[in-house]
Amino acid sequence: MSDSPDASSRRPQVVILGAGFGGLTAAKTLRHAPVDVTLLDRHNYHLFQPLLYQVATAGLSPAQIASPIRRIVSRQKNVAVLMDKVVDIDRSRNEVVTATRRVPFDYLIVATGARHAYFGNDQWEEFAPGLKKIDDATEIRRRILLAFEQAEATEDETERRHLLTFVVVGGGPTGVEMAGSIAELAHRTVRRDFRRIDSTQSRIILIEAGSRILASFPERLSRSATKQLARLGVTTMTGAAVTGCDQNGVSLKDGSRIASATIVWAAGVVASPAARWLKAECDRAGRVLVDAKLHPPGADNIFVIGDTAAVTDAKGVVVPGIAPAAKQMGRYAALAIMAKLDHRAADPFAYRNYGNLATIGRKSAVADFGGFGLSGFVAWVIWCFAHIWFLIGFRNRAIVFLDWVVAYFSFERGARLITGDENRQSASTSGPERSKS
Amino acid sequence: MSDSPDASSRRPQVVILGAGFGGLTAAKTLRHAPVDVTLLDRHNYHLFQPLLYQVATAGLSPAQIASPIRRIVSRQKNVAVLMDKVVDIDRSRNEVVTATRRVPFDYLIVATGARHAYFGNDQWEEFAPGLKKIDDATEIRRRILLAFEQAEATEDETERRHLLTFVVVGGGPTGVEMAGSIAELAHRTVRRDFRRIDSTQSRIILIEAGSRILASFPERLSRSATKQLARLGVTTMTGAAVTGCDQNGVSLKDGSRIASATIVWAAGVVASPAARWLKAECDRAGRVLVDAKLHPPGADNIFVIGDTAAVTDAKGVVVPGIAPAAKQMGRYAALAIMAKLDHRAADPFAYRNYGNLATIGRKSAVADFGGFGLSGFVAWVIWCFAHIWFLIGFRNRAIVFLDWVVAYFSFERGARLITGDENRQSASTSGPERSKS
Numbered sequence: 001m002s003d004s005p006d007a008s009s010r011r012p013q014v015v016i017l018g019a020g021f022g023g024l025t026a027a028k029t030l031r032h033a034p035v036d037v038t039l040l041d042r043h044n045y046h047l048f049q050p051l052l053y054q055v056a057t058a059g060l061s062p063a064q065i066a067s068p069i070r071r072i073v074s075r076q077k078n079v080a081v082l083m084d085k086v087v088d089i090d091r092s093r094n095e096v097v098t099a100t101r102r103v104p105f106d107y108l109i110v111a112t113g114a115r116h117a118y119f120g121n122d123q124w125e126e127f128a129p130g131l132k133k134i135d136d137a138t139e140i141r142r143r144i145l146l147a148f149e150q151a152e153a154t155e156d157e158t159e160r161r162h163l164l165t166f167v168v169v170g171g172g173p174t175g176v177e178m179a180g181s182i183a184e185l186a187h188r189t190v191r192r193d194f195r196r197i198d199s200t201q202s203r204i205i206l207i208e209a210g211s212r213i214l215a216s217f218p219e220r221l222s223r224s225a226t227k228q229l230a231r232l233g234v235t236t237m238t239g240a241a242v243t244g245c246d247q248n249g250v251s252l253k254d255g256s257r258i259a260s261a262t263i264v265w266a267a268g269v270v271a272s273p274a275a276r277w278l279k280a281e282c283d284r285a286g287r288v289l290v291d292a293k294l295h296p297p298g299a300d301n302i303f304v305i306g307d308t309a310a311v312t313d314a315k316g317v318v319v320p321g322i323a324p325a326a327k328q329m330g331r332y333a334a335l336a337i338m339a340k341l342d343h344r345a346a347d348p349f350a351y352r353n354y355g356n357l358a359t360i361g362r363k364s365a366v367a368d369f370g371g372f373g374l375s376g377f378v379a380w381v382i383w384c385f386a387h388i389w390f391l392i393g394f395r396n397r398a399i400v401f402l403d404w405v406v407a408y409f410s411f412e413r414g415a416r417l418i419t420g421d422e423n424r425q426s427a428s429t430s431g432p433e434r435s436k437s
Numbered sequence: 438m439s440d441s442p443d444a445s446s447r448r449p450q451v452v453i454l455g456a457g458f459g460g461l462t463a464a465k466t467l468r469h470a471p472v473d474v475t476l477l478d479r480h481n482y483h484l485f486q487p488l489l490y491q492v493a494t495a496g497l498s499p500a501q502i503a504s505p506i507r508r509i510v511s512r513q514k515n516v517a518v519l520m521d522k523v524v525d526i527d528r529s530r531n532e533v534v535t536a537t538r539r540v541p542f543d544y545l546i547v548a549t550g551a552r553h554a555y556f557g558n559d560q561w562e563e564f565a566p567g568l569k570k571i572d573d574a575t576e577i578r579r580r581i582l583l584a585f586e587q588a589e590a591t592e593d594e595t596e597r598r599h600l601l602t603f604v605v606v607g608g609g610p611t612g613v614e615m616a617g618s619i620a621e622l623a624h625r626t627v628r629r630d631f632r633r634i635d636s637t638q639s640r641i642i643l644i645e646a647g648s649r650i651l652a653s654f655p656e657r658l659s660r661s662a663t664k665q666l667a668r669l670g671v672t673t674m675t676g677a678a679v680t681g682c683d684q685n686g687v688s689l690k691d692g693s694r695i696a697s698a699t700i701v702w703a704a705g706v707v708a709s710p711a712a713r714w715l716k717a718e719c720d721r722a723g724r725v726l727v728d729a730k731l732h733p734p735g736a737d738n739i740f741v742i743g744d745t746a747a748v749t750d751a752k753g754v755v756v757p758g759i760a761p762a763a764k765q766m767g768r769y770a771a772l773a774i775m776a777k778l779d780h781r782a783a784d785p786f787a788y789r790n791y792g793n794l795a796t797i798g799r800k801s802a803v804a805d806f807g808g809f810g811l812s813g814f815v816a817w818v819i820w821c822f823a824h825i826w827f828l829i830g831f832r833n834r835a836i837v838f839l840d841w842v843v844a845y846f847s848f849e850r851g852a853r854l855i856t857g858d859e860n861r862q863s864a865s866t867s868g869p870e871r872s873k874s
Contacts, residue, residue, distance in 0.1 A: 044586060044855045061498040063852035070630035071853070080632045083586040083855075101590075134856050149481060149520040153538075193507035195517045415500035416508070418481045418520075419571050 011036050014337060015096055015105035017086055018272075019046050019069045021323045022306035023111035025330030027079050033338050037079040038103055040096065044068055044083050047134060050323060050387060053174060055137035056264070057181040058145065058189075058416040062134045086112065089277040091299065107301050107340075109333045110274045110288070114307035114321065117270035117285070124245035128167075128263035131174060138420060140264055144182060145418045147262045148190060151197045164202040165260040167250055169242050170267030171208030172215070173358040176225060178264050179206040180361035183232040189413050204234045205258060207250070209241040209267070214358055214366065216320065217373070221366040224375035228364040242267070269321070274308045283310045292348035294333055303336070305329035314348035323390070324354055359383045448473045451774060452533055452542035454523055455709075456483050456506045458760045459743035460548035462767030464516050470775050474516040475540055477533065481505055481520050484571060487760060487824060490611060492574035493701070494618040495582065495626075495853040499571045523549065526714040528736065544738050544777075546770045547711045547725070551744035551758065554707035554722070561682035565604075565700035568611060575857060577701055581619060582855045584699045585627060588634045601639040602697040604687055606679050607704030608645030609653070610795040613662060615701050616643040617798035620669040626850050641671045642695060644687070646678040646704070651795055651803065653757065654810070658803040661812040665801040679704070706758070711745045720747045729785035731770055740773065742766035751785035760827070761791055796820045 012035045016023045019041040027039050045066040054060040073079040088097040089108070096103040116130025129139055144166065151163035166186070168179040186202035193199075206213065206229065212222040213229075213236060226236050244251035249259040268285075275282035280296040281289045287310035288296050294303045294311065306326035311319040319325045328351060336346035355369040357379070365379035374382070449472045453460045456478040464476050482503040491497040510516040525534040526545070533540040553567025566576055581603065588600035603623070605616040623639035630636075643650065643666065649659040650666075650673060663673050681688035686696040705722075712719035717733040718726045724747035725733050731740045731748065743763035748756040756762050765788060773783035792806040794816070802817035804810065811819070 044582060044853070061500040061852075062856060063498040063854055066854055068630070068853040070627070074630045081630075082590060084590065134854070138856075145481060153519060153521065190507070193505070193511045193518075415498075416481070416505040417500055417503050417571065419499060419575075 012106040012337075012341065013038065013104060014107045014109070015040065015103055016109045016111060017041075017096065017274075018111035018113055018306075018308075019043075019072075019081075020049070020111055020113050020306060020326060022326035022330035022333075023109065024069075024072065025327040026109050026111065026305070026334040027073060028076070029331045029334030030337070031076050031078065033078070033334070034341065035078060035107075035337070038082055038105075039069060039073065039079055040082045040084055040086065040098075040103065041069060042083070042085045043133075044070070045134075046072060048387075048390070049132070052131055052134070052137050053177040053181055055134065055415070056131055056140040056144070056178065057185050058141050058413040059181065061415045062138065066134060086277065089274075091278065091302075094301070105301075107337045108303070109330070110278070110302065110304045110308055111306045111326070111330065112272035112274055112308050114269040114271045114285075114287075116265055117268045118265070119268060121245075124265070127247050128169060128245040128250070128265040130265040131178070132269075141415070142418050142420050143262050144185070145416060148186075148194065148197070148199060149418070150261070152194045160197065161203075162248070162259045163261045164197065164199070165249075165258065165262075166202065166204045167258055167260040167263045168204070168206045169245075169250065169263065169265050171206055171210070171213030171236070171238070172266060175206060175208070175264075175266035176213060176229065177359055178266055179204055179234045179236075180229055180232050180359070180364065182264075183229075183234045184361050185413065187233050189416075200233075202233075205260070206234050206236045207240045207242060207252070207258075208236070208238045211238055213238065217356060217358070217366060217368045221368055221373045221375055225358070225360055225366050228360045228366075228375065232361045232364070269307070271308045274304060278302070278304070280304075285310075293336065293346060294329060294349055301340075303329075303333035305333055311349065311351075313351040315350060317351050317353070319349075319351045320356070322356070325351060328352065357383045357386060449543040449774075449778065450475065450541060451544045451546070452477065452540055453546045453548060454478075454533065454711075455548035455550055455743070455745075456480075456509075456518075457486070457548055457550050457743060457763065459763035459767035459770075460546065461506075461509065462764040463546050463548065463742070463771040464510060464767075465513070466768045466771030467774070468513050468515065470515070470771070471778065472515065472544075472774070475519055475542075476506065476510065476516055477519045477521055477523065477535075477540065478506060479520065479522040480570075481507070482571075483509060485824075485827070486569070489568055489571070489574050490614040490618055492571065492852070493568055493577040493581070493615065494622050495578055495850040496618065498852045499575065503571060523714065526711075528715065528739075531738070542738075544774045545740070546767070547715070547739065547741045547745055548743045548763070548767065549709035549711055549745050551706040551708045551722075551724075553702055554705045555702070556705060558682075561702070564684050565606060565682040565687070565702040567702040568615070569706075578852070579855050579857050580699050581622070582853060585623075585631065585634070585636060586855070587698070589631050597634065598640075599685070599696045600698045601634065601636070602686075602695065602699075603639065603641045604695055604697040604700045605641070605643045606682075606687065606700065606702050608643055608647070608650030608673070608675070609703060610651065612643060612645070612701075612703035613650060613666065614796055615703055616641055616671045616673075617666055617669050617796070617801065619701075620666075620671045621798050622850065624670050626853075637670075639670075642697070643671050643673045644677045644679060644689070644695075645673070645675045648675055650675065654793060654795065654803060654805045658805055658810045658812055662795070662797055662803050665797045665803075665812070669798045669801070706744065708745045711741060715739070715741070717741075722747075730773065730783060731766060731786055738777075740766075740770035742770055748786065748788075750788040752787060754788050754790070756786075756788045757793070759793070762788060765789065794820045794823060 014035045014037045016039045048065040051065045070081050084098040118124045147163045151160045166182050168175045183204045187200045190199045214222045241253040271286035275288045288304040290304050290309045307321045332349045339346040357367045359365040363377050365383040367374040367379040451472045451474045453476045485502040488502045507518050521535040555561045584600045588597045603619050605612045620641045624637045627636045651659045678690040708723035712725045725741040727741050727746045744758045769786045776783040794804045796802040800814050802820040803812045804816040
């Protein structure tokens with residue numbers, strides 16, 4: 001280990017993979033530690049993922065929920081940022097491997113997050129994109145806005161209905177947020193903007209395979225969320241498993257079919273390939289099975305945190321895949337490294353549950369604080385403040401706040417842009433049902 | 438014509454091609470006219486093109502300089518917006534032809550703008566993208582920011598110099614703005630963000646084939662602009678014609694070579710294919726030659742305006758290709774249509790020159806008001822107010838203003854995101870000089 005006498009001339013090297021909530025918190029916690037930190041990410045920005053659905057529904061711009069990693073740590077002199085993509089981890093030599101380099105480490109924190117998953121049906125992705133990256137969000141925004149444009153342009157009544165039907169697959173927090181936000185876009189924001197279609201006739205359908213939406217919340221709040229969604233114009237279908245997605249819609253297990261030009265996938269995530277890199281065991285969602293100190297078996301200089309890890313904490317609590325949990329694990333890993341440098345033993349990780357929030361729309365949300373739950377306007381106000389508070393950087397905070405104030409009073413959305421590859425655009429509209437005629 | 442007795446049951450159809458400054462002004466001017474207006478654009482937004490360079494250099498987000506066309510005209514009930522792409526104009530039947538429909542018109546206003554041009558060297562575009570569309574701007578932003586990332590990552594000193602050399606081809610207002618803005622990004626914004634490179638060592642080279650930059654301004658202001666650019670760290674090369682662009686840099690007519698990983702093309706524009714659609718004569722830049730009433734020969738129900746038209750006005754003034762001129766022509770065409778409906782004759786178009794502005798950087802600009810010219814801070818303040826004032830929509834105005842205030846005091850830029858197609862990204866870095874190793 002680097003703190004042995006023969007390595008005293010050189011500071012321990014801490015490599016952090018991923019600048020999400022977990023990785024960034026770890027880097028910041030190490031700011032006064034006598035280590036050199038390398039923060040490696042494939043993107044040049046930290047993304048505030050909980051608000052990504054707002055980009056997908058034209059409420060916010062990408063730059064409002066993303067900050068350059070270099071700016072965030074610019075004053076922290078013991079951190080170097082590297083924009084690169086991990087392809088492997090060499091455990092025998094303690095090196096991270098990318099396409100073009102090897103980055104040696106004494107301590108490694110793996111915080112590479114998760115991606116949406118199609119459970120063996122990757123061919124669905126083309127028709128039902130998921131929502132994990134900025135480019136996902138701008139692609140979904142393009143599809144939603146283009147559907148309204150094409151509905152306005154078509155002469156065919158059947159095609160128009162098809163274009164004005166939006167399906168969200170998956171009734172977790174992301175699916176609920178997406179469905180509510182598409183409903184508000186259709187029923188409020190754009191309703192005066194078209195001359196031939198009535199956008200308030202749009203159908204927004206939220207499909208959940210399980211028996212209720214927001215399964216991680218108490219049942220009472222699931223019922224409340226369903227009611228709040230209905231008020232916004234969202235039809236919730238539970239017990240409905242998707243068996244197929246194509247350019248014309250989705251097929252369900254009961255043999256029925258929903259014709260829709262725009263499908264959003266929010267039904268599942270799979271962890272990044274960290275288990276493969278580490279040759280470690282993982283659960284069904286690809287998350288590395290770690291011990292109570294967040295180490296994969298046999299590697300007490302490696303930590304796996306956030307959505308990449310399957311963690312049951314010291315008290316037997318299964319840690320959820322949410323931002324506050326990732327931040328707690330990032331802080332834990334950093335403190336554990338500092339303890340090791342001081343030859344102290346670290347306590348096992350203990351998750352503190354500060355509550356669980358999901359927004360549904362303007363003035364609607366649910367909040368679960370263990371002992372008690374809230375729904376409706378009060379939950380929504382709590383959600384707003386929690387999210388603005390955690391947005392990184394004062395500047396983003398102020399601008400997002402201003403945007404929301406304007407949006408709240410005007411129902412307007414500032415980022416209604418159809419952008420992106422024009423070839424892709426024409427490709428996606430080349431199907432018989434998506435052509436403009 | 439539609440105002441003849443047999444068509445009295447139906448309102449005259451005005452079709453406007455392009456929702457830029459000219460087309461949008463025409464549509465708004467017709468708001469109380471007894472006509473039905475169809476505003477057709479290939480995008481769903483109006484773009485405030487004069488600030489596009491700020492998107493390309495990470496100062497502003499796309500949504501801050503673009504407003505949905507439907508929102509802009511949402512209360513104007515005689516306007517229908519159609520998102521579609523013109524492929525031809527059928528003059529014998531008075532119809533606009535798109536891939537999937539024919540749109541009949543009684544009056545037509547062609548305001549489809551211009552694109553950057555490579556004068557017969559379209560193969561240069563891949564290496565030296567131009568700046569006309571939002572996707573152009575985000576692509577240039579991606580290249581500039583990625584060059585810094587790759588320079589930080591490389592071990593090779595020659596490659597690092599190559600990555601930290603930025604070339605802007607063309608010394609018109611766009612080229613000057615781009616060069617100044619890249620210089621500020623390199624020398625100010627990111628200078629504390631890297632650990633291995635010194636971004637202030639970046640070289641920014643502005644190449645102009647003519648004898649001076651900003652040739653449309655008085656010579657004194659050209660000299661002042663060159664000095665202001667030098668203070669920002671831009672090297673201006675005049676009398677330097679580009680004979681080749683490739684992934685490693687540009688070649689000049691004198692046989693010399695500038696090694697650079699990032700080239701921006703601002704050397705010329707060509708009008709949209711309107712002349713071809715109309716089977717009308719055009720000048721070398723593809724602009725339709727119109728008469729003093731903005732008609733192409735033999736078509737007094739068709740107007741060609743803005744950057745699409747080559748106009749010498751009633752007083753013999755050659756009308757420049759700038760936003761205020763396009764707006765004046767849009768208003769003129771709309772008023773001329775209203776005059777025709779009233780059986781009045783319209784006066785020929787007379788251009789009013791309110792001045793010419795070009796910004797160079799923070800606190801630097803030049804302004805030409807015919808009789809007198811300004812440069813430096815005062816010109817820059819005028820430039821700021823003129824641009825914020827003309828930004829469409831109060832919301833954009835307020836947010837852009839806030840962004841600029843923050844940027845002015847902090848040198849920070851809010852939109853430093855490397856986004857876009859990841860395949861394209863790896864493709865553009867696959868050359869020997871752009872690889873990350």
